Amino acid sequence: MMIKKLAGHRKDLLPPTDELSEATYKSVRLDYLTRLPSSQGSSGDIDTATSLVADVNIDEDADEVANINTDMIPSSNDIQWELQRVMASAHDGWVRSVAMDPVTNDWFVTGGSDAAIKVWDLTTLKLKAVISGHILGVRSLAVSPRYPYLFSGSEDKTVRCWDLERTHAPEGCQIRDYHGHVGGIYTMSLHPELDLLFTGGRDQVIRVWDIRSRTEVMTLLGHSSDITSIESQIGDPQIISSSMDSTIRLWDLRKQSTLLTLTHHTKSIRLMKLHPKEATMCSGDSNGNFKQWLSSPGGELLSEFTSTNELSRIINSVSINPNNVLFAGFDDGTLEFYNYVSGKLIQRTKSIPSPGSRDSAIYDSTFDMSGSRLITCEGDKSIKIWKEVE
Template identity: 50%
Template structure:
């Protein structure tokens, strides 16, 4: 099968314009970021520019804005839809819930999985929501009729991660059976079964350029895959523990990978190691999320929220979640996360069965 693709190119001016448009489109008045003082320091951005917004989002402290409850099990997956109107969560209670982003109210509950829902993604080109679960199934939901329209069968065990290709009608899934499966979304046929990992795969990501697939596994390796050839082109062995999350930068040729000791940054396409993000101490990182302003969030199994400047790799803020009343201290783990499309709200799914909404402090 032949694939046609090209590199993503975006100038500094183009990126600045895109961020400015996103802010005007999605920012809510009650969450709007305040401007800098009238006399900023020489190394601070000029007042009123999109660069200034990015500066504030990175370096202000963050606080809890809202706690949303409704699931009866761990919240294991979360995704925000492209128009920033709602978000979906998947839980160990076997359900997918759709919530209004502005109010936090429940819109819809989808049932169909018979075990925990581990991964969710909404297509930005089709009215589809994709879900993957511990019941070995991958489902495609029609968002106009709110029902399953396709099932993708092939995994031999639980499916832990999925990713949609940004330009092709291709779905990539991975999980406990240690293989990456590439599907044609329309026909439900497998295009490739990518073998090489020797342990369950916790995270898989797609991008439009080579290497088009990146996967992180419990075998402590990260693998880069050629989608057209259907083979591994690079195996990274820098991690010493299970790789729990990988995340590709949407506009740069870089990606991140996290294990229980460190978060590492890599340069693509050669996967050159760029260094470790500077943390106060080693901790288990379950989830990584990146805002449009290059603010990296890392959610810890101990309930720690770490925020990093993606470019300098320095930690800029840290806080701790608090389990909801009735929970025990051990249920403070952060299992999944996502920034909204404006980058001024962070959603976390947690082991206390709640979803928490965070934003810059006043």
């Protein structure tokens, strides 16, 4: 792995500043100011018609260890991960999206290329509800932490709002839809304080919706290719987006324009995620390169490193947990876990396809709220649960 620290902008023409005090005031990560460069690392069937859940106990069977095909870089300070449960045939097609319950951490929701949305109990993995209405694959999901609402975006160009308290109502639970996109919706984000929903995808624009009135309150123009990620936060910039045009844009919502464009990637950016507790973010491109940034108006580049996956560096999913573990899921089914602070590879493993499937691409992922469990959505129609090794 290659770790590369970048120097900051020239400040010899500016008055002297106390960078540590400024970082403390902004509540951003401080360790990058003094960080040294890192070196290369020396149970049964669930009673549903659509899901088969299997426990995986790696310690009991040596063959399972071989099948997991794990290549670890040992460290006494880094936690390892293992496969805990496999939910085979969770959907009737590729599982394309997942979102975690942000309040109770008791359930999660997935969307598939079968156009279905499914709600699962995180503890028992039993199917709690099936939500139908989309006519093409569901590519993005967002659960509101303030209302019992689920938002979904699909390749059918529609955004829909579902009332989760009415999932079993005979008339269905869809309460709103938002029309305006002219291409598939690949990503969405809810503002943490305002009743605003941000959506983007194939039509290269970010549309901002008032979730109560269904009104499109603004349209953000600037990207020149598919939008792959949208992240929102309380402080400025309130909106950050990534695109297949190899750029990240920080947006000024008041002026409805781009505040800053980051052009350090040379290939299409597949995913970009905010850290759940820090004012930082990480982006990954189709060359397997990761870059860490401050999610402040300056968008300073903190560090960059490269995936060790030589077979396929096409990143489909990136997730970060509160304990500074960065997960990357690849198109060939490879999973990589990194130390988010140092950029060091902790563990590399391969997802084994379910019987009858040729591969198991990782299409989406999320950690639970505690960061101790990882949910991956895969191309063999399965959902897999990974846990920290005790």
